[in-house]
Amino acid sequence: xxxxxxxxxxxxxxxxxxxxxxxxxxxxxxxxxxxxxxxxxxxxxxxxxxxxxxxxxxxxxxxxxxxxxxxxxxxxxxxxxxxxxxxxxxxxxxxxxxxxxxxxxxxxxxxxxxxxxxxxxxxxxxxxxxxxxxxxxxxxxxxxxxxxxxxxxxxxxxxxxxxxxxxxxxxxxxxxxxxxxxxxxxxxxxxx
Amino acid sequence: xxxxxxxxxxxxxxxxxxxxxxxxxxxxxxxxxxxxxxxxxxxxxxxxxxxxxxxxxxxxxxxxxxxxxxxxxxxxxxxxxxxxxxxxxxxxxxxxxxxxxxxxxxxxxxxxxxxxxxxxxxxxxxxxxxxxxxxxxxxxxxxxxxxxxxxxxxxxxxxxxxxxxxxxxxxxxxxxxxxxxxxxxxxxxxxxxxxxxxxxxxxxxxxxxxxxxxxxxxxxxxxxxxxxxxxxxxxxxxxxxxxxxxxxxxxxxxx
Numbered sequence: 001x002x003x004x005x006x007x008x009x010x011x012x013x014x015x016x017x018x019x020x021x022x023x024x025x026x027x028x029x030x031x032x033x034x035x036x037x038x039x040x041x042x043x044x045x046x047x048x049x050x051x052x053x054x055x056x057x058x059x060x061x062x063x064x065x066x067x068x069x070x071x072x073x074x075x076x077x078x079x080x081x082x083x084x085x086x087x088x089x090x091x092x093x094x095x096x097x098x099x100x101x102x103x104x105x106x107x108x109x110x111x112x113x114x115x116x117x118x119x120x121x122x123x124x125x126x127x128x129x130x131x132x133x134x135x136x137x138x139x140x141x142x143x144x145x146x147x148x149x150x151x152x153x154x155x156x157x158x159x160x161x162x163x164x165x166x167x168x169x170x171x172x173x174x175x176x177x178x179x180x181x182x183x184x185x186x187x188x189x190x191x192x
Numbered sequence: 193x194x195x196x197x198x199x200x201x202x203x204x205x206x207x208x209x210x211x212x213x214x215x216x217x218x219x220x221x222x223x224x225x226x227x228x229x230x231x232x233x234x235x236x237x238x239x240x241x242x243x244x245x246x247x248x249x250x251x252x253x254x255x256x257x258x259x260x261x262x263x264x265x266x267x268x269x270x271x272x273x274x275x276x277x278x279x280x281x282x283x284x285x286x287x288x289x290x291x292x293x294x295x296x297x298x299x300x301x302x303x304x305x306x307x308x309x310x311x312x313x314x315x316x317x318x319x320x321x322x323x324x325x326x327x328x329x330x331x332x333x334x335x336x337x338x339x340x341x342x343x344x345x346x347x348x349x350x351x352x353x354x355x356x357x358x359x360x361x362x363x364x365x366x367x368x369x370x371x372x373x374x375x376x377x378x379x380x381x382x383x384x385x386x387x388x389x390x391x392x393x394x395x396x397x398x399x400x401x402x403x404x405x406x407x408x409x410x411x412x413x414x415x416x417x418x419x420x421x422x423x424x425x426x427x428x429x430x431x432x433x434x435x436x437x438x439x440x441x442x443x444x445x446x447x
Contacts, residue, residue, distance in 0.1 A: 013337060024347075
């Protein structure tokens with residue numbers, strides 16, 4: 001009976017994979033200009049748009065809540081919290097999409113290497129997946145508890161975001177050749 | 193055999209002939225020779241079995257049926273090798289990995305089947321042809337599943353011909369494994385699954401007819417293979433980026 005379940009599971013898993021293959025739309029050209037530009041845009045968006053400390057600080061600003069709580073009515077406070085929650089959720093969702101795009105770029109790029117190390121690939125896939133899961137957990141936290149539910153979230157997120165902005169430019173240097181497509185982006189990177 | 197089953201049999205023979213005719217008249221035969229050999233084996237087997245069904249005894253029919261099945265399994269393995277060669281033509285690293293995994297899976301399943309046969313022989317219960325074929329097809333299916341997962345994960349582009357071969361053949365193998373698993377353990381459902389098997393094969397033939405009607409070149413990049421040293425740079429920088437990004441989100445989640 002265990003064998004029956006195993007063979008059945010194998011067949012069903014394969015059919016699901018086959019269905020996914022027929023439905024896929026994200027075929028990436030190997031190192032194509034479009035893929036490189038998308039990855040560059042995702043990185044730029046993370047660095048300059050989503051992760052800078054000023055933006056994260058603004059979204060989770062405790063003083064905004066304090067101000068609204070002290071000087072506005074209860075209805076306004078509820079409205080404010082609802083809007084901030086939407087904003088926080090949107091922020092995490094966008095970070096997630098950008099991370100996903102970087103992952104797609106990486107997988108599309110790495111497959112061309114003859115010396116592909118499967119253990120490394122597997123470990124990186126797990127890392128990317130855990131990052132995406134972390135985004136999902138954050139989304140759930142914001143959804144259930146709101147952006148101000150945990151006081152420590154702001155300081156820690158801002159501190160880490162600052163590090164990201166400095167380090168991601170260096171650590172994602174493999175995308176630097178993308179600048180060839182966008183000469184002006186070199187200037188932007190230097191400013192970051 | 194009922195009239196619908198006979199009609200289905202003839203329709204399958206006609207579709208197999210049509211696909212092979214199109215393959216010969218286009219470049220498909222030259223590009224996918226093993227697939228054409230496989231389909232020729234199936235077609236020859238079907239015609240022979242039909243003749244035996246009408247004019248021979250049941251025992252001869254059964255003997256030829258299982259001989260045909262094992263020839264088709266062997267030809268099927270060649271199709272899988274061809275799929276790997278074509279799909280991963282521009283991915284040397286992935287091709288090497290696929291070859292390694294294929295050998296491991298095949299060795300494991302053959303070893304498992306041999307061990308099962310030895311154990312059951314000692315207890316005087318012989319392994320049936322259904323179980324042997326199921327095990328061999330399972331090895332094929334595991335390998336195909338890994339291949340499809342790799343193609344999806346790495347976003348490897350595929351031509352319509354190759355995609356059709358993978359979908360049609362994968363469907364055939366998956367339904368055979370499901371059918372044989374049910375036959376071995378739940379004979380009560382056998383008639384239902386035999387019907388499902390027949391119609392799923394017809395569906396596979398329709399997929400092949402549609403996808404292999406004309407030749408579509410498999411997209412091969414014209415970019416040179418990058419230097420291997422760049423791979424280390426790519427991996428290290430990506431890993432570092434992941435750690436940093438995860439640090440941000442992890443801290444936020446913990447707080």
